[in-house]
Amino acid sequence: MSAAHPPAEHPHTSTGLDNAKLAMWAFLGSECLFFGSFISTYLLYRNVTGDGPTSADLYDIPYTSISSFVLLMSSLTMVLALSSVQNGDRRAMRIWLMATAFLGLTFIGGQVFEFTTFVEEGLTLSTSAFGSSFFVLTGFHGAHVTIGILMLLGLTVMSSFGRLGPDDSRPVEVVGLYWHFVDIVWIVIFTVIYLIPSG
Amino acid sequence: MATAVAPQQGGLFARPTAKTGWWSWMTTVDHKKIGILYGVTAFFFFIVGGVEALLIRAQLATPNGEVLSPAVYNQLFTMHGLTMIFFVVIPMGTALMNFLLPLMIGARDVAFPRLNAFSYWVFLSAGLFMYSAFLLGGAPDGGWFGYAPLSLDPVTDGMTYYSLGLQIAGIASLAGAINFIVTIINMRAPGMTLMRMPVFVWMTLITSFLLLFAVPVIGVALWELMFDRLFGANFFDPAAGADPLLWQHLFWLFGHPEVYIMILPAMGIVSEVLPAFSRKPLFGYPAIVFSGAAIAFMGWGVWAHHMFAAGLGPVANSAFALSTMFIAVPTGVKIFNWIGTIWGGSVRLTTPFLFSAGFVSMFIIGGLSGVTHSIVPHDAQQTDTYYVVGHLHYVLFGGSIFGLFSGIYYWWPKVFGRLLSEKIGKFHFLLMLVGFNLTFMPFHILGLLGMPRRQYYFPANRGFEVWNLLASIGAFTIAVSILVFLYNVAVSRKKGEAAGADPWDARTLEWMTTSPPPEHNFDAIPVVRHRDDFWYRKYITTPEGESARVFAGGAASDEEQHSSEAASDEPPSSSAEGASDREPNTAGAAPPESSSEERPHAGASAEEQGHGIHLPSPSYFPLLTAAGMPVIGYGFIYSPILLAAGAVMLLVGAFGWVLEPPAEEA
Ligand code: HEM
Ligand SMILES: [Cu+2]
Numbered sequence: 101m102s103a104a105h106p107p108a109e110h111p112h113t114s115t116g117l118d119n120a121k122l123a124m125w126a127f128l129g130s131e132c133l134f135f136g137s138f139i140s141t142y143l144l145y146r147n148v149t150g151d152g153p154t155s156a157d158l159y160d161i162p163y164t165s166i167s168s169f170v171l172l173m174s175s176l177t178m179v180l181a182l183s184s185v186q187n188g189d190r191r192a193m194r195i196w197l198m199a200t201a202f203l204g205l206t207f208i209g210g211q212v213f214e215f216t217t218f219v220e221e222g223l224t225l226s227t228s229a230f231g232s233s234f235f236v237l238t239g240f241h242g243a244h245v246t247i248g249i250l251m252l253l254g255l256t257v258m259s260s261f262g263r264l265g266p267d268d269s270r271p272v273e274v275v276g277l278y279w280h281f282v283d284i285v286w287i288v289i290f291t292v293i294y295l296i297p298s299g
Numbered sequence: 300m301a302t303a304v305a306p307q308q309g310g311l312f313a314r315p316t317a318k319t320g321w322w323s324w325m326t327t328v329d330h331k332k333i334g335i336l337y338g339v340t341a342f343f344f345f346i347v348g349g350v351e352a353l354l355i356r357a358q359l360a361t362p363n364g365e366v367l368s369p370a371v372y373n374q375l376f377t378m379h380g381l382t383m384i385f386f387v388v389i390p391m392g393t394a395l396m397n398f399l400l401p402l403m404i405g406a407r408d409v410a411f412p413r414l415n416a417f418s419y420w421v422f423l424s425a426g427l428f429m430y431s432a433f434l435l436g437g438a439p440d441g442g443w444f445g446y447a448p449l450s451l452d453p454v455t456d457g458m459t460y461y462s463l464g465l466q467i468a469g470i471a472s473l474a475g476a477i478n479f480i481v482t483i484i485n486m487r488a489p490g491m492t493l494m495r496m497p498v499f500v501w502m503t504l505i506t507s508f509l510l511l512f513a514v515p516v517i518g519v520a521l522w523e524l525m526f527d528r529l530f531g532a533n534f535f536d537p538a539a540g541a542d543p544l545l546w547q548h549l550f551w552l553f554g555h556p557e558v559y560i561m562i563l564p565a566m567g568i569v570s571e572v573l574p575a576f577s578r579k580p581l582f583g584y585p586a587i588v589f590s591g592a593a594i595a596f597m598g599w600g601v602w603a604h605h606m607f608a609a610g611l612g613p614v615a616n617s618a619f620a621l622s623t624m625f626i627a628v629p630t631g632v633k634i635f636n637w638i639g640t641i642w643g644g645s646v647r648l649t650t651p652f653l654f655s656a657g658f659v660s661m662f663i664i665g666g667l668s669g670v671t672h673s674i675v676p677h678d679a680q681q682t683d684t685y686y687v688v689g690h691l692h693y694v695l696f697g698g699s700i701f702g703l704f705s706g707i708y709y710w711w712p713k714v715f716g717r718l719l720s721e722k723i724g725k726f727h728f729l730l731m732l733v734g735f736n737l738t739f740m741p742f743h744i745l746g747l748l749g750m751p752r753r754q755y756y757f758p759a760n761r762g763f764e765v766w767n768l769l770a771s772i773g774a775f776t777i778a779v780s781i782l783v784f785l786y787n788v789a790v791s792r793k794k795g796e797a798a799g800a801d802p803w804d805a806r807t808l809e810w811m812t813t814s815p816p817p818e819h820n821f822d823a824i825p826v827v828r829h830r831d832d833f834w835y836r837k838y839i840t841t842p843e844g845e846s847a848r849v850f851a852g853g854a855a856s857d858e859e860q861h862s863s864e865a866a867s868d869e870p871p872s873s874s875a876e877g878a879s880d881r882e883p884n885t886a887g888a889a890p891p892e893s894s895s896e897e898r899p900h901a902g903a904s905a906e907e908q909g910h911g912i913h914l915p916s917p918s919y920f921p922l923l924t925a926a927g928m929p930v931i932g933y934g935f936i937y938s939p940i941l942l943a944a945g946a947v948m949l950l951v952g953a954f955g956w957v958l959e960p961p962a963e964e965a
Contacts, residue, residue, distance in 0.1 A: 112492075113488065113489060113490065113491050114484070114487065115484055119481050119485055119486075122481045122484060122485060123410070123477050123478070123480075126477045126480050126481065127473075127477055129512070130473060130477075130511045130512060130514065130515050131515065133515040133516055134515035134518060134519060137516050137518075137519035137520075137549060138519055141523065141534065141545065144542060144545060145534075145542075148539075150539060225526065225530055225531060226530075226533060228539060229533045229534065229536075231532075231533070232523075232527075232533045232534050233534070236523065236526055236532065240522075250950075254953075257954070257958070258958065261958060
């Protein structure tokens with residue numbers, strides 16, 4: 101980090117928190133309102149199904165619970181990746197990063213499958229306001245997971261360029277923050293969409 | 300510490316090195332250059348938006364005007380509003396923040412220089428993208444708040460450009476906001492505590508937080524609009540059971556904080572200018588700061604005052620009427636602070652001061668007409684009439700634009716090293732003030748007479764003629780005043796007087812370094828002991844409570860002899876007159892503060908000097924990444940191939956960004 105630590109007699113003029121981490125926290129604050137607005141839209145429209153299928157016709161809660169579990173497990177592997185890099189074990193870090201990406205990919209695969217099933221059962225983006233808000237909310241979450249997977253791959257590439265190590269673990273930490281956030285948002289979305297009964 | 304990292308120089312990810320010429324601007328990551336880019340671009344859009352306004356006023360100068368067709372009229376008023384809000388007022392504020400923020404807090408740059416460049420290029424692409432719609436079938440025409448379901452109307456792609464273009468502009472604002480927040484929170488010079496920060500920095504911080512939380516809300520609304528328009532979704536179509544109020548709520552939940560995003564930076568500017576030219580500290584600094592924060596906080600609870608006519612019901616209407624009246628309180632607090640600052644000061648009636656005074660007085664008028672809107676039955680009469688247009692121009696033009704011009708005149712010598720002419724500047728101010736009131740005061744009367752806004756013509760014999768003609772004359776007067784400003788710029792570029800480091804005898808850190816500042820801002824990072832620290836390096840307070848100049852050898856070393864001389868034969872209490880013929884310092888740039896007294900405290904900077912100051916190298920990747928955004932936008936509208944191309948640009952840009960040698964992470 102920079103050498104600009106104020107001499108002790110001066111009051112603090114920095115949080116001491118790393119810049120990149122602070123930036124990520126700020127960004128995640130912004131993301132809360134992003135998902136919050138989509139979730140509000142969904143809550144407004146969850147019963148506006150028109151002639152199309154309703155949530156009760158469609159949702160397969162055990163199936164989605166399993167894919168949610170997979171996503172939550174990826175937070176664990178992410179933590180392991182960070183602790184590996186901090187311990188200087190780059191090989192383990194790469195393995196855990198790939199494991200995290202793999203679990204994320206599994207979740208995305210599950211989402212693709214779920215979307216296809218719903219479309220077959222007659223719910224598309226244009227069927228009803230419910231359809232629009234369901235697909236766009238969960239779709240944007242899926243896009244966030246996908247971007248997270250790209251960042252995990254980016255980290256792996258970085259480490260093959262000689263970057264990342266005990267002194268240079270910040271990128272892993274920052275990507276980790278993002279990844280955990282995306283997981284936590286999923287818990288909220290899962291609760292709102294699947295667990296709160298409609299009607 | 301960088302043992303694990305051996306950045307390979309050259310090769311695939313070599314960073315550009317040009318310091319002058321085109322490439323240096325395209326690849327710069329220097330906050331000062333980026334600030335200038337922002338300013339020039341915003342001013343360009345100001346001219347464009349102004350021409351649109353003039354066309355509107357030409358059409359409305361006489362009854363049954365025939366200058367514009369209805370379809371073109373709709374595009375022009377929409378693009379005028381969008382331009383002025385998203386491509387003039389916000390980026391002009393960002394321009395000043397970019398240039399000044401690091402200087403004011405004693406930093407070498409912002410926290411993320413490349414992200415800063417990225418913000419600028421994204422902002423520019425958003426503007427060009429929106430305007431390209433004129434050539435590609437028709438610009439947005441649904442008003443700047445684009446009410447869905449009306450904006451679903453598929454006659455042209457205009458509102459699709461709206462949904463995508465504003466989305467892109469939002470990304471630029473978000474990236475800038477995050478950058479400024481981190482910079483202010485983490486990178487202040489030693490001793491620069493939060494409550495010693497200049498008010499402009501405070502307002503930047505508050506504005507950035509507003510952007511951080513407001514942009515995603517409109518982002519969601521815009522995505523939903525885009526999905527409705529392009530992919531047949533049903534977020535806003537009442538035929539499919541959708542709620543037509545959804546858009547209004549989302550838009551105004553963003554839209555009201557947005558108006559504070561536009562006014563708070565101007566309030567920050569005024570809070571710097573008035574003390575400097577009253578030779579007094581800002582009156583009630585904590586009150587100004589806290590009322591700014593209070594405004595930002597309460598600004599989230601008033602949005603439905605834009606929807607009084609939408610039928611929310613008496614309970615909701617009353618609640619929002621009350622919250623709106625309450626928010627006038629912290630705003631009023633600030634007005635009293637500014638008046639208190641001028642009160643009893645030795646005022647110098649310079650151009651920046653005049654523009655600030657113009658801001659305060661015009662903003663009072665706009666604020667008062669705003670309070671009349673908060674009275675629901677009253678608003679039922681006013682909404683969608685020219686009265687509202689009058690109100691919004693008193694706050695946006697009389698407020699933001701006057702404030703921004705005050706800042707432009709005040710910091711111009713710092714940015715370019717030369718003074719603008721005071722004479723021409725005062726003429727500019729006078730013409731603009733007269734033109735402004737001539738244009739927008741009649742709007743109130745027209746509105747009360749019942750003339751609706753967004754009508755491409757008005758009929759004869761309703762009593763509208765005189766007021767409309769006056770307004771049109773006023774509009775062209777404003778246009779002339781802008782030409783006067785441009786003339787002033789030209790004169791200053793050619794033979795303006797050299798400004799020296801501190802032409803205004805000002806109070807804050809940015810005046811401590813040369814004009815224009817060196818690339819690294821300060822040779823030694825200043826150590827801050829006071830609010831208005833620079834002032835206290837120049838002056839001490841005598842036992843009688845007066846300010847007295849510290850002479851060379853005192854706390855402020857290296858001060859150009861000229862100013863100490865000026866101070867001695869022109870005591871602080873001298874008349875306002877004496878000040879306007881203040882002699883600019885022609886002795887050339889003073890060497891920046893580097894008094895030996897600082898060294899012991901500035902351990903960090905001394906060390907840095909020893910090693911040379913590391914500044915971030917320029918980079919291609921912000922530009923490349925940003926350029927991918929409009930390509931993706933066109934891709935959504937025209938073809939998946941473009942979409943893929945844009946995505947590839949983003950990916951390549953992002954990976955290059957991460958992988959290029961980390962020269963900038965000092
Ligand atoms: C030469 C100066 C200007 C003139 C003559 C002018 C004139 C106008 C006119 C005639 C309208 C259309 C009213 C209607 O038909 O409903 C309008 C709308 C608007 N103007 Fe200006 N304007 C000027 C400068 C500005 C500035 C500097 C800003 C922002 C800071 C601004 C912000 C707006 C906004 C937000 C709208 C509403 C657009 C909408 O309804 O979608 N104007 N202006
Ligand atoms: Cu409002």
